[in-house]
Amino acid sequence: MNEHHAIAPTLSSQDIEPTGIPVQGGHISALTSESRSNVEKGYASLAIEVIGVTKEFDGGAVRALNGMDLRVERGEFIAIMGPSGCGKSTLLHLLAALDSPTSGTIRVEGQDLSHLPDPSRYRRQTIGLVFQLHNLLPRLSALANIEVAMMGSHRPHRERTVWARQLLSELDLADRERRHPPQLSGGERQRVAIARALANDPPVLLVDEPTGNLDSDASANVLALFARLQREYGVTTVMVTHDPAVAQAAGRILQMRDGRIGDPIGA
Amino acid sequence: MSTIVLLLSNIWAKKARSFGLAFAVALAVMTVVVLTVVSSGLESSAAAILKIGKSDFTVAQKNVSDVLFSYLDTHQLAEVRATKGVANAVGALIETERINAANPLFLEIGLPLDELTPFGVHVLAGRPYSANATHEVMLGWRAAEDMGLHVGDGFYANGTKNTIVGIYSTGISFGDLGAIFPLSAVQAYNRVPGAVTLVFVKVAPGYRIGEVEKRITYAHPELTTIRTVTQFGRADRNLVFLKAAATGSTILAVVIGAIVVGNTMMLSLFERTREFGLLRAIGWTRTRVVSLLLGEGMVLAVVGAAVGVGLSYLVTSILQALPQLAGVLHSNYTSEAFWRGLYTGLGMTILGTLYPALRAGFLAPLQALSHE
Numbered sequence: 001m002n003e004h005h006a007i008a009p010t011l012s013s014q015d016i017e018p019t020g021i022p023v024q025g026g027h028i029s030a031l032t033s034e035s036r037s038n039v040e041k042g043y044a045s046l047a048i049e050v051i052g053v054t055k056e057f058d059g060g061a062v063r064a065l066n067g068m069d070l071r072v073e074r075g076e077f078i079a080i081m082g083p084s085g086c087g088k089s090t091l092l093h094l095l096a097a098l099d100s101p102t103s104g105t106i107r108v109e110g111q112d113l114s115h116l117p118d119p120s121r122y123r124r125q126t127i128g129l130v131f132q133l134h135n136l137l138p139r140l141s142a143l144a145n146i147e148v149a150m151m152g153s154h155r156p157h158r159e160r161t162v163w164a165r166q167l168l169s170e171l172d173l174a175d176r177e178r179r180h181p182p183q184l185s186g187g188e189r190q191r192v193a194i195a196r197a198l199a200n201d202p203p204v205l206l207v208d209e210p211t212g213n214l215d216s217d218a219s220a221n222v223l224a225l226f227a228r229l230q231r232e233y234g235v236t237t238v239m240v241t242h243d244p245a246v247a248q249a250a251g252r253i254l255q256m257r258d259g260r261i262g263d264p265i266g267a
Numbered sequence: 268m269s270t271i272v273l274l275l276s277n278i279w280a281k282k283a284r285s286f287g288l289a290f291a292v293a294l295a296v297m298t299v300v301v302l303t304v305v306s307s308g309l310e311s312s313a314a315a316i317l318k319i320g321k322s323d324f325t326v327a328q329k330n331v332s333d334v335l336f337s338y339l340d341t342h343q344l345a346e347v348r349a350t351k352g353v354a355n356a357v358g359a360l361i362e363t364e365r366i367n368a369a370n371p372l373f374l375e376i377g378l379p380l381d382e383l384t385p386f387g388v389h390v391l392a393g394r395p396y397s398a399n400a401t402h403e404v405m406l407g408w409r410a411a412e413d414m415g416l417h418v419g420d421g422f423y424a425n426g427t428k429n430t431i432v433g434i435y436s437t438g439i440s441f442g443d444l445g446a447i448f449p450l451s452a453v454q455a456y457n458r459v460p461g462a463v464t465l466v467f468v469k470v471a472p473g474y475r476i477g478e479v480e481k482r483i484t485y486a487h488p489e490l491t492t493i494r495t496v497t498q499f500g501r502a503d504r505n506l507v508f509l510k511a512a513a514t515g516s517t518i519l520a521v522v523i524g525a526i527v528v529g530n531t532m533m534l535s536l537f538e539r540t541r542e543f544g545l546l547r548a549i550g551w552t553r554t555r556v557v558s559l560l561l562g563e564g565m566v567l568a569v570v571g572a573a574v575g576v577g578l579s580y581l582v583t584s585i586l587q588a589l590p591q592l593a594g595v596l597h598s599n600y601t602s603e604a605f606w607r608g609l610y611t612g613l614g615m616t617i618l619g620t621l622y623p624a625l626r627a628g629f630l631a632p633l634q635a636l637s638h639e
Contacts, residue, residue: 137545
C-alpha cells in the first residue's frame, strides 16, 4: 500500500494545482518519503539532540532541567515520563522554541535552537505541537482551525483548504469539518488538534499529555494515531506524560528525574 | 479560509464590542464631517459674496472680524479705481438683514445705478431703480421666487417699505437670493455716507492680476485683496477662527476616538491573550498577529466611517431644519469632507489599535497560553 496515499487517499487530478504541484503538498510528499527512508534505514540520523541543557527559573532558585542530555532518532516515537514538576513540559517548551535554555545546546532537525533566525518559521515548519487542552479556537470550525495553522505558509488559500480536508478525512473527521470545537467530543477535538499540528507537514511532533482529558476509548484512538504516524510516515514524536499506560504506546520510554533523563524503561 | 474571512469571523464573534467600536468611530467621523461641511458651507456662502461681482479680485479692509464689517471710504475707492491696471472697480455696500424666519441673513447690496451692468446685473423683469430712489428695490429672481414676490409688490427692508421695481439675475445663485438697492439709500439707512464694504476690481487687458493686487496693497496696507476662497481669511477673521475650531475639534475627536478604540482593543487583547499565544505557538509571526488586530480595526474603521458619513447627512439636515439655524447653516458636502471623515476613522483606529496590536504581537507565547 502506498503510504503517501494512505494519508491522502483520494488525491485526484482535480487536486493538482496549475503549477503541477500536488495540492496534498509537495512538502509532505517529500517529507513522508524521506521519513520512510529513515525508517527503512533504521533511524540513521538524529532528529533531536539535547546536550547539557539546564533551565533555571526565578534567577536560579528553581532548576527545572539540570544538564540534561537526550538524543532522538528520526522517525522515533518516544515517551518521556515523570512526576509533575520534573521538567517534562519545560523540555517540550524548549524543544518548541517557546522558551530558551539557561545553558546547553538543543538541535532539532539540524537547527540549533539558540541561533534560530526565525523561531516562528521553525515552529511552523519543523514542529507540530499538540497540547493537553487541545487549544482549538472555539469560534472557528474544525476545518478553519487547521487552516489557521497554515496561514503564513506559502500554500495558496485553496490548496490549504484541500489539504486541511484531507487531514480531517484521514483522521476520520471528514463529516465534522464544519463543526466548532464545542460541538465536538473530547477525542474529536484532540484529533483536530493533531490534524492542526500536522498541517504544515512537520517532521517532528511534540505532544504534551495528549490524553489528559480523554476517556479510555478516545485515549486509545489518539495513541493509536500517534503510533500510526510514526510507523507509516516516520514522524518523529516526543510525547510527555505522567501516565505509564499512555507511555506504552511509544517505542521508547524515558523517565525524567531531577531535571535529567534516566535510563530507558522499556522499548 | 482566507485571512479576510478569519478577520471577519473574529469581528463577528464579538458583535457587541465590534458594534460599539464601529459606533465610536462613526460618532467621531460624524462630528468631523458635520463640522467640515458646515464650516465649508459658511466659507463658501461667505466667499460667494466675492463671486457676485464677477470681478478678478475683491478689495476689503484687512483683518476685520467679519468681511461685512469691512469699510472703505470714497477716497480709498477712488484710489483703487485710479490704480494702474484697474479697468473697472465697483464699490458695493453689502449687509445682511433678517427678513423673516426663512431668511434670517438676507443679502442686501447697495450699488450705484451706473454700476449695475459692470457688476453683472441683468434685469429680467421691470426696470432698474432710479439713481437716487429711497424706496425702490430690485429683487434677485431666486429670492422673488422663494418669497412669491413680483414687480410692483412691496418689500419691507432697510427699515422701510420698498417697491419692487425689477427682478434681476447675476448668474450667481447666492447673488440671486438677495436684493439690490441704490447705494445712497443703503448708505443713508446705515448712516455711513460714502462708504462701501467691498470693491470688485476688473483688471485691464495686458495687466497681470497679481501685479495689480500688489500695487493696491502696497499703496494701502490697511486693505487686502481676495481672489480665492482660501484667501478669504485675510479679511474675515471669524472664518479663520471657525476653521481653526473645526480643525481643533477634528483633532479632539481623533484623540477621544483613539482612546475609546484603544480601550476596546485592550479589552479584546486581554480576552484573547490565549488565542494570540496559541497563534504564536503554531508558527504565526509577530507581524501577522499585529496585522490581524490592525486589520480588524481597519475593517471596523471603514464601516464606522461609512456610518459616520451617513449620520452626518442626518445631523446636518436636522440642524438646518432647526428654526434657530434655518438659513444660517448651509452644508457643503465636498470630497474633502469625505476624505477627512475617512482619515479620521482610520487615524483614530490606527492610533487606538497600534499599542494593543503590538502588545499582542510581542506576547511571550508561553505566558500567553497560560493566561486565564
